[in-house]
Amino acid sequence: MIPPYGPVKVQRCNHPLLRERKITLFVQREDLVHPYLSGNKWRKLKYNLEDFKLSGATVMLTFGGAYSNHLVATAAASYLSGIPLIVVIRGEPHPENPYQEFIRSCGTKMIFISRTLYREKGDPDFIRTLLENQRIHPDACYVIPEGGANDAGTKGCEEICNDVPDESGWIACACGTGTTAAGIARAMKDHQKFLGFAVLNAGNYIRETMIKSGADEGRFHINEDYVFGRYAKVTHLLKNFIKNFHVQTGILTEPVYTGKMFLGLLDLIEQRYFREGSVITAIHTGGVLDFSIPLKW
Numbered sequence: 001m002i003p004p005y006g007p008v009k010v011q012r013c014n015h016p017l018l019r020e021r022k023i024t025l026f027v028q029r030e031d032l033v034h035p036y037l038s039g040n041k042w043r044k045l046k047y048n049l050e051d052f053k054l055s056g057a058t059v060m061l062t063f064g065g066a067y068s069n070h071l072v073a074t075a076a077a078s079y080l081s082g083i084p085l086i087v088v089i090r091g092e093p094h095p096e097n098p099y100q101e102f103i104r105s106c107g108t109k110m111i112f113i114s115r116t117l118y119r120e121k122g123d124p125d126f127i128r129t130l131l132e133n134q135r136i137h138p139d140a141c142y143v144i145p146e147g148g149a150n151d152a153g154t155k156g157c158e159e160i161c162n163d164v165p166d167e168s169g170w171i172a173c174a175c176g177t178g179t180t181a182a183g184i185a186r187a188m189k190d191h192q193k194f195l196g197f198a199v200l201n202a203g204n205y206i207r208e209t210m211i212k213s214g215a216d217e218g219r220f221h222i223n224e225d226y227v228f229g230r231y232a233k234v235t236h237l238l239k240n241f242i243k244n245f246h247v248q249t250g251i252l253t254e255p256v257y258t259g260k261m262f263l264g265l266l267d268l269i270e271q272r273y274f275r276e277g278s279v280i281t282a283i284h285t286g287g288v289l290d291f292s293i294p295l296k297w
């Protein structure tokens with residue numbers, strides 16, 4: 001139903017600071033897997049789509065904000081695999097928003113709800129009422145939580161580790177819900193440690209999610225020093241970093257997730273957080289979207 005992409009390309013990052021500090025940095029290009037089923041969202045959808053098939057449901061339902069990579073990926077998967085999809089979007093419709101334009105073009109039904117109501121998205125009663133209003137029987141609907149943050153999502157993210165070079169002592173990744181982090185930390189090799197960069201002030205939530213999913217507390221750390229205020233806030237420093245990083249390495253990042261991670265990672269390398277000779281693999285989880293690319297497998 002969803003192609004078994006991979007192995008995912010891993011490249012060595014050539015940044016002048018890495019030579020200076022004698023650090024090897026690999027970048028695992030999950031972002032190049034597909035223009036819309038981007039990065040970790042593809043990983044999280046893989047087993048959700050399998051579970052959908054097993055469930056006997058006929059429609060999928062999921063949730064997200066106005067600029068959600070998860071909604072874009074799920075809408076693309078729905079279009080490509082022919083599974084009807086309803087998405088619940090936080091806030092008002094914005095016809096000019098390219099994310100919403102794309103989602104609509106996939107044939108996805110969009111329901112907009114207030115920020116207050118959106119907080120109920122995890123409540124079974126709320127979901128039941130929502131489905132009743134759409135005249136959908138609960139058994140006919142497979143629900144994927146916001147961000148693809150469920151067990152099937154975590155299981156898919158474990159497979160990120162299959163492509164990480166063995167010599168890596170560290171695996172780094174940007175963290176929103178912590179689902180991707182949980183999958184990686186649970187499946188990484190015994191000699192590896194995980195370093196997550198929180199993109200919102202939710203370090204404790206991320207840590208709890210990881211521990212609940214079975215990650216070993218002693219082998220991961222969630223850094224909260226590079227949030228830059230709040231989720232999706234774009235500072236000048238971050239914008240400049242993204243521009244320079246692209247010029248220096250040829251790797252495109254964006255300000256919500258991967259820009260914060262690479263900025264944090266290079267800053268820690270500069271501060272000698274990692275021992276000389278360390279090998280780090282940074283997971284590029286995607287998020288750089290170009291809506292002019294046609295949607296196909």
Ligand SMILES: *Cc1c(COP(=O)(O)O)cnc(C)c1O
Nearest residue numbers: 176177178179180257285286287
């Ligand atoms: C969603 C997303 C993340 C965060 O993943 P979580 O599993 O929610 O922590 C990281 N990077 C990108 C590009 C994303 O779209």
